[in-house]
Amino acid sequence: MSSKVVLITGTSSGIGLAAAVAAARAGWRVVATLRDPGRADALCAAAADAGVELDVRRLDVTDEASVAAAIDGVVADHGRLDAVINNAGAGHLGTLENESVDAVRAVMEVNFFGVLHVSKAALPHLRASGGRLITVTSVGGVVGQPFNEAYCAAKFAVEGYMESLAPVAARLGVTVSVVEPGAVATEFVNNIGLDLAGEVAAAGPYAEALQAYVDRTVAQFHNGAQTPAEAAEAVLEALTADRPAFRLQTSDWARDFTGVKLADLDGSAVLGLTGGWVG
Incomplete structure (x- = not known):
């Protein structure tokens, strides 16, 4: 196990940081990557604490040259x-009428195309090792x-892409899995960088629904969120299990x-559930 190498993106905080430490403790040689190495203090401190x-x-992940350089270097x-x-x-956070299509494209660049950039560059090496994506x-x-x-569009796209890729990759010895966290007590929400009160004030006809959603979501993150370490347990399972599932939830x-959706053939259960979030 000590010779096995895993590369993890987005390790400055949250699940990525916790997964990096957990994988290293499990005996993996961990390459922990982040967009800004100047934000590595918490990561390095956590590694030191864990020994x-x-x-x-x-x-x-949005820069193909950066991705290629990192993979080749590893x-x-x-x-x-x-x-x-x-x-x-x-x-x-946003809704279609109140935001630009360019803003939507930016979300897709990070959350969807960023995943593709890294996966595409890594696949030849994962094929060689019989590895895991x-x-x-x-x-x-x-x-x-x-x-x-x-x-959600970006995350739906990732799930669809990986679900479609999984049987193809498996034919060549690569195991593909997705890990689905719910609310996790991390910096993720804060990193959205929004003034929520300002967003509600500027939401026009959507203000009442947005306020209801914000109230519900803030309460969920404050009262019912997992720790990053708890969520990282599912990531470690995908990394180390003999035959990991394609889809793993963290709680x-x-x-x-997710079971509501996966058993909801006509969509009524999901819309009945999420409709209550906006009043």
């Missing part, structure tokens, strides 16, 4: 690549959620929530 070593490198320095965990992503998506990749149209709540 593990990480190979910290820069990787911007293989040159370590001699192999056995797994990739696509974790980097960006949150987004793991992507952290979201329950929002299964159930569409109010005011998350662009974010009982996430399993129940």
Whole structure:
């Protein structure tokens, strides 16, 4: 196990940080990547506290040259690549009438095309090692959620892409999995960078529905969120299990929530559920 190498994106905080430390503790050689190496303090501190070593490198998932340089560097320095965990992503809040299509494209660049950039560059090496391609998506990749149209669209796209890729990759020895967290107590929500009160004030005819959604979501993150370490357990399962499932949820709540959609042939159960979130 000590010779196996995993590259993880988006490790500056949250699930990515926790997964990097957990994988290193499990005996993997972990290449922990992030867009801005200047934000690696928390990652390095967590590794030191856990008594593990990480190979910290820069990787911007939206920059194909950065992705290629990182993947090539890992293989040159370590001699192999056995797994990739696509974790980097960006949150987004908005609704179609009130935002530009360019804003939606930006969400897709990070959350969908960023995953493709990394996966495409890694696949030749994963084929060589009989490796694993793991992507952290979201329950929002299964159930569409109010005011998350662009974010859920990107996560739906990732799930569809990976579900379609999985049998093709398996024919060539690569295992593909997706991990679906629910609410996780991380910096993810804060990293959206929104003034929520200002967003509600500027929402026009959507203001009442947006306020209801914000109130519900803030309460969920404050009162019912998992820790990053708890969510990372599912990522580690995808990495280490003999025969990991294609789809893994990170909690009982996430399993129940996604189960509504996966058993909902006509869509009425999902819309009945999420309709209550906006009053």
